[in-house]
């Protein structure tokens with residue numbers, strides 16, 4: 001399982017970002033290998049649709065779980081459609097702490113928005 | 122003359138100035154292009170004759186046909202499509218309706234549907250002047266299609282007051298485009314000044330002549346005045362801060378008894394606008 005986090009830097013010790021779509025980097029944690037991979041978020045400078053483009057990045061990396069600050073309703077719809085569960089990072093500032101909290105079921109799952117925005121034939 | 126009335130942010134008196142001009146110059150067509158929050162009609166109380174729905178297209182993906190090649194997602198420059206290994210979805214609020222994704226789909230999996238995002242209404246205000254007003258539905262993403270629709274409408278009036286969206290968004294640019302001049306309504310406060318600077322930058326990039334009207338003059342500080350002097354920006358007029366006006370605004374009766382001094386100030390503003398646009402002025 002791949003767990004994605006929103007990071008402020010390339011280093012896997014960097015603090016978590018307080019934005020989702022426009023965060024600086026995405027950090028991908030592989031729960032089987034227990035390893036990190038970082039990519040810079042190419043969506044952060046998008047003039048519009050940053051959230052959607054960020055979801056595409058998560059999809060490309062095979063993300064199953066996202067630990068994030070508050071996610072907007074549109075991105076939330078897309079994440080839900082793409083079967084990515086979203087958990088609130090809350091006041092946690094470091095990636096390994098957030099992962100530990102998630103593994104111990106201490107993170108709150110973000111409210112799933114309505115599916116009204118999605119169009120799947 | 123098409124004059125865009127705008128402001129760095131909402132609530133600086135853009136609608137106050139636009140509707141006063143509309144009420145005092147009933148030859149003018151008042152166009153409410155602040156489609157997210159059109160409120161000129163609260164003061165102008167029009168009778169509507171026409172209500173035209175404005176719709177946009179968005180793609181619907183047939184995931185039975187989709188081969189997950191990702192062509193569409195790579196093509197869409199608005200990132201309105203997300204292509205996964207097993208599922209492709211479209212985000213209709215982000216889609217700009219360009220119609221391109223179906224062309225790049227090799228599997229004929231994309232069909233377009235239409236949805237209404239708002240209405241454009243046309244009528245006559247209680248001052249007998251023509252009004253056009255666009256209103257975007259709540260929760261929509263972009264008001265640009267509404268503004269585009271208004272721009273294609275037959276507008277023959279020699280004088281047009283365009284109440285434009287605040288800020289420097291795409292909708293603001295769309296509303297201001299094609300105007301002869303812009304009037305920035307601002308307040309003499311540091312916050313209003315910093316927002317106004319962005320608007321000035323936008324208008325300079327668009328190479329549009331512009332000037333400033335100061336609302337709530339008498340409160341705040343001299344920052345806006347100093348800035349206008351340093352940047353050689355004309356101040357066309359000042360609307361004094363008055364509790365009376367604020368109360369009349371809140372109850373929607375603002376235009377019922379405009380004092381002679383205020384009428385004079387607005388005529389001065391209109392005179393300045395016309396001269397800026399290279400037309401003969403009006404008697405003040």
Ligand code: SF4
Pocket residue numbers: 179180196197198199200201202211215216217218219220221222223
């Ligand atoms: S119609 Fe154009 S803007 Fe809309 S999803 Fe397709 S490519 Fe993107």
Ligand code: SF4
Pocket residue numbers: 182186187188189190191192193194204209225226227228229230231
């Ligand atoms: S281009 Fe067509 S086939 Fe390819 S991912 Fe998009 S919808 Fe599916």
